[in-house]
Amino acid sequence: MTDYPAIRSLATSSVRGTQAVAAALARLSRAGDLLVLCGDLGAGKTAFTQGFGRALGVTTPITSPTFTLANRYEGAELIVHHLDVYRLSHIDEVRDLGLHELVDDRSVTLIEWGDVIVGALPGGYLEVRLTLCDGPDDRILELRTVGVDWSDREVALLDLEPREPGVS
Numbered sequence: 267m268t269d270y271p272a273i274r275s276l277a278t279s280s281v282r283g284t285q286a287v288a289a290a291l292a293r294l295s296r297a298g299d300l301l302v303l304c305g306d307l308g309a310g311k312t313a314f315t316q317g318f319g320r321a322l323g324v325t326t327p328i329t330s331p332t333f334t335l336a337n338r339y340e341g342a343e344l345i346v347h348h349l350d351v352y353r354l355s356h357i358d359e360v361r362d363l364g365l366h367e368l369v370d371d372r373s374v375t376l377i378e379w380g381d382v383i384v385g386a387l388p389g390g391y392l393e394v395r396l397t398l399c400d401g402p403d404d405r406i407l408e409l410r411t412v413g414v415d416w417s418d419r420e421v422a423l424l425d426l427e428p429r430e431p432g433v434s
């Protein structure tokens with residue numbers, strides 16, 4: 267995990283709230299982007315990806331890749347790669363994922379626990395750190411840009427206004 271201050275910190279109190287943040291970030295995303303999802307076990311990394319994928323037009327159910335390691339979904343314009351590297355114990359297994367090939371100009375890639383393999387990541391990324399809070403449904407989502415790939419969108423990240431569906 268990176269240890270400098272977050273560019274943005276957002277509190278949510280429901281899955282829908284977290285997915286609204288994810289949808290807002292999906293609208294900022296572009297081909298070739300990488301997002302690293304990290305933080306507490308069970309904080310909502312997979313729930314975040316579900317909201318992110320739906321906003322990009324993925325209609326099939328997005329499920330946890332804990333055992334499959336990598337799932338691929340067709341969005342309206344982009345492919346969404348969803349990986350979970352929690353169970354990887356050896357650098358060879360990380361290499362087998364073929365990250366450099368996945369992160370291409372037709373797709374957006376989200377990696378749960380990607381902070382444990384930062385040295386193997388192909389480029390810059392947006393880190394989304396999810397933390398459990400006092401209430402059972404309360405979460406903090408912290409955003410950090412690493413490298414140049416997201417740095418030109420820092421103003422947009424500061425201005426991010428997630429809207430939950432049905433809330434005007």
Ligand SMILES: Nc1ncnc2c1ncn2[C@@H]1O[C@H](COP(=O)(O)OP(=O)(O)OP(=O)(O)O)[C@@H](O)[C@H]1O
Binds near residue numbers: 278283307314378
């Ligand atoms: N504000 C919230 N944001 C996200 N998830 C929430 C929130 N409140 C409650 N939840 C619940 O927390 C759980 C999050 O599970 P999820 O599988 O998305 O976490 P995860 O971070 O991917 O877990 P793991 O570390 O095992 O991969 C879900 O059961 C979800 O309904």
Ligand SMILES: [Mg+2]
Binds near residue numbers: 311312330350378
């Ligand atoms: Mg998960």
